[in-house]
Amino acid sequence: MSDIVAERRAALTRRSLAPYFLLLPGLTWLGVFYVWPTIQMFFISLQEGSLATGYHLTWHWQTYGDVFTKYDTQLLRSVTYGLIVTGACLLIGYPLAYFIAVRGGRWKNALLFMVILPFFVSYVIRTLSWKFVLADQGMFLGALKNAGLLPDDFRLLATPIAVLSGLTYSFLPFMALPLYASLEKLDRSLLEAAGDLYASRRKAFLKVTLPLSLPGVFAGSLLTFIPVVGDFINAQLLGSTNTTMIGNVIQRRMLVNNDYPEGAAISFILMLAILIGVLVYARLLGTEELTG
Numbered sequence: 001m002s003d004i005v006a007e008r009r010a011a012l013t014r015r016s017l018a019p020y021f022l023l024l025p026g027l028t029w030l031g032v033f034y035v036w037p038t039i040q041m042f043f044i045s046l047q048e049g050s051l052a053t054g055y056h057l058t059w060h061w062q063t064y065g066d067v068f069t070k071y072d073t074q075l076l077r078s079v080t081y082g083l084i085v086t087g088a089c090l091l092i093g094y095p096l097a098y099f100i101a102v103r104g105g106r107w108k109n110a111l112l113f114m115v116i117l118p119f120f121v122s123y124v125i126r127t128l129s130w131k132f133v134l135a136d137q138g139m140f141l142g143a144l145k146n147a148g149l150l151p152d153d154f155r156l157l158a159t160p161i162a163v164l165s166g167l168t169y170s171f172l173p174f175m176a177l178p179l180y181a182s183l184e185k186l187d188r189s190l191l192e193a194a195g196d197l198y199a200s201r202r203k204a205f206l207k208v209t210l211p212l213s214l215p216g217v218f219a220g221s222l223l224t225f226i227p228v229v230g231d232f233i234n235a236q237l238l239g240s241t242n243t244t245m246i247g248n249v250i251q252r253r254m255l256v257n258n259d260y261p262e263g264a265a266i267s268f269i270l271m272l273a274i275l276i277g278v279l280v281y282a283r284l285l286g287t288e289e290l291t292g
Contacts, residue, residue, distance in 0.1 A: 182216025
C-alpha cells in the first residue's frame with residue numbers, strides 16, 4: 001500500500017514539474033540573450049575610460065545624471081512619438097483588422113498577405129521610399145504645388161510629420177495582426193445576443209466587441225510602442241536635428257563616439273522606462289481581464 005502511495009506521489013510530482021521543464025528552454029534563452037546582456041550593460045554604464053586606455057568599473061553613477069541632463073529632450077520626444085504612433089496605428093489598425101476578421105470572407109488570407117507584404121522588403125528601403133513620397137517635388141506634394149493648392153516653399157521632409165508618418169507606416173502591421181487574431185476568434189453569437197437585448201451597434205461594440213478585443217489592443221500596443229521608442233532609422237532618414245530620437249543618440253554614442261558607458265546608461269534608462277510604462281499600462285487595462 002505504501003508503494004502505491006509513493007508511486008502516486010512521484011507521478012504527481014512529475015506532473016507538477018513538467019510545465020517547468022517545458023519552460024526551461026525559453027527561460028534559458030531569455031537568461032543568456034536578455035538577462036545576462038542587461039546585467040553586463042548595467043555594469044558597462046558604471047565604467048570610466050576610453051577606447052584607447054580601456055574601460056574600468058568605477059561605479060560612476062554620475063553618468064546617469066548626465067544622461068538626464070543632456071538628453072532629456074530626446075527621451076521625451078521618443079516617448080511622445082511612441083505614444084502618437086501607437087495611437088495612430090490603433091486608430092488605423094482596428095478598423096482594418098475588424099474589416100478583415102468580420103467582412104473578409106474568402107479574401108481573408110489575401111488581405112492578411114497584403115498587410116504583411118511590406119515585411120518582404122528591407123526596413124531601410126521601405127523608409128527610404130517615404131523620401132520619394134514626401135519629397136518637395138514628389139508625386140504627392142509636387143502635384144499639389146503644381147495645382148496651386150500648396151505654396152512652393154511647403155515641405156514635409158525633415159519635419160516631425162515625416163518621421164511620424166514613416167513610423168506609423170512601418171509599425172502598422174505590428175498593431176493590425178494582434179488585433180486581427182483577437183477579433184477573428186470573437187464569438188458572433190454574443191453580438192447576436194446583444195442585438196436581441198435591443199443594444200444598438202455602437203453599444204454592442206463598446207460592451208462586447210471592444211472588451212473582448214482588449215488582449216489584441218494590449219499586445220499590439222506593446223509590439224508597436226516598444227520598437228518605435230527605440231527606432232533611429234526614420235528620424236535619421238526622414239527627419240532633422242530637431243526630430244532626433246533617443247535611438248539616434250544611442251547609435252551615435254555607441255558606434256560613432258565609442259562612448260560605451262554613456263550609451264549603455266541611456267539604453268538601460270530607456271529599457272527601465274519602457275518596462276515601467278508597460279506595467280502601468282497593463283495595470284490600467286486590467287491584466288486579469290486579458291488572461292480571462
